[in-house]
Amino acid sequence: MAVQPEGAPCWADAMFHDLEGAKSFYGDVLGWTFGESSSEYGGYTTAYANGKAVAAVVPPMPGQESDSQWCLYLAVRDAAAVASRVREAGGEVVLEPMRVGDFGTMCLARDPGGIVFGLWQAGTHEGFEAMGEPGAYCWAEIFAREPATSDAFFTAVFGYRTKEVEDDAVDFRLFDLGDDTVLGRMAMTEDFPAELPPWINVYFTVADCDEAVSRAAKLGGVLRFGPMDSPFGRFAALSDPQGANFSVIDITTTRGEPPKVTSAS
Structure with a gap:
């Protein structure tokens, strides 16, 4: 790529x-x-x-x-x-x-x-050789305990334009480069354990979300959220046996309409 x-x-x-x-x-x-x-x-x-x-x-x-x-x-x-x-x-x-x-x-x-x-x-290593294919990176979200601080920082450093998802239940923004949305940002609420530090959650593509979750559980992984259908795919949040958080998503199985967004900056 x-x-x-x-x-x-x-x-x-x-x-x-x-x-x-x-x-x-x-x-x-x-x-x-x-x-x-x-x-x-x-x-x-x-x-x-x-x-x-x-x-x-x-x-x-x-x-x-x-x-x-x-x-x-x-x-x-x-x-x-x-x-x-x-x-x-x-x-x-x-x-x-x-x-x-x-x-x-x-x-x-x-x-x-x-x-x-x-x-x-x-240099010679340009990065991902595939994206959005089974086993490859698909998406990432910044989970921020200080969302306004993180928004200001990332837009200042990388020049992102931000859009806000119109949903009273969550504080979620999208970071755009030109016409492309490249990252999401989720505000961490009191529902997140106090000991959990902010992080960037990486999504990897899978052919079948439920099967991937089942395999992870059998190998000592922990299901944190889902599986859940969305307009972007069926996904689940996991921790591997050594505690690293990540998500899996089947982008071929979609349900519902994408949320409305408004320009935030």
């Missing part, structure tokens, strides 16, 4: 203390196969769906005790310049821009509300 425009999701990876366990789980639930672990890059291991690179898993670095979680990377043309914008907008650069061989340049950042995300300046 071509390099994504600046601010668009382009890659996802996750750290797992039990790397083989993660490979077994996602291999069964999402049908992934895995390349060779790269000792040069800390055991970084690419996941493939139908032969196309769709994500990666990696073991923790020595002494790293972080919980397992998926990290979404946003495409940038100049990682150093965007890192400066992150700071100017009140965010934090967790990992300074770092060249990864000829593959590209990565950076990790955190918005003022605590949401961690990545920046990726493409």
Whole structure:
């Protein structure tokens, strides 16, 4: 696939203390196969769906005790310049821009509300080789405890235009680049456990949502929400056995009309 425009999701990876366990789980639930672990890059291991690179898993670095979680990377043309914008907008650069061989340049950042995300300046690795296909990335939503803060930050850094979903039951916005909607933002209410930090929830495409949920449960995954029909597909929110949150969606099974939206900025 071509390099994504600046601010668009382009890659996802996750750290797992039990790397083989993660490979077994996602291999069964999402049908992934895995390349060779790269000792040069800390055991970084690419996941493939139908032969196309769709994500990666990696073991923790020595002494790293972080919980397992998926990290979404946003495409940038100049990682150093965007890192400066992150700071100017009140965010934090967790990992300074770092060249990864000829593959590209990565950076990790955190918005003022605590949401961690990545920046990726493409080299030979342009990002997802497939999207919206079984096993591949489909969509992502920012779950924010400080929605106004996160909205201001992400629009300042990436120039998103925002649209608000007309629904009194939820505070949900869409982030647009040009004519394309690239991210959603959900406000976290008191219904979310207090110990759950804000995060970006990544959706992976599956051929059958219910079957994927069943496979995940048999392998020790936890169903957090759903399965539920929507105008965009039948989806469910899960946690894998190591605690990383993600969602699955069957985009071929849709029901209902898309919600009305109004321009917010």
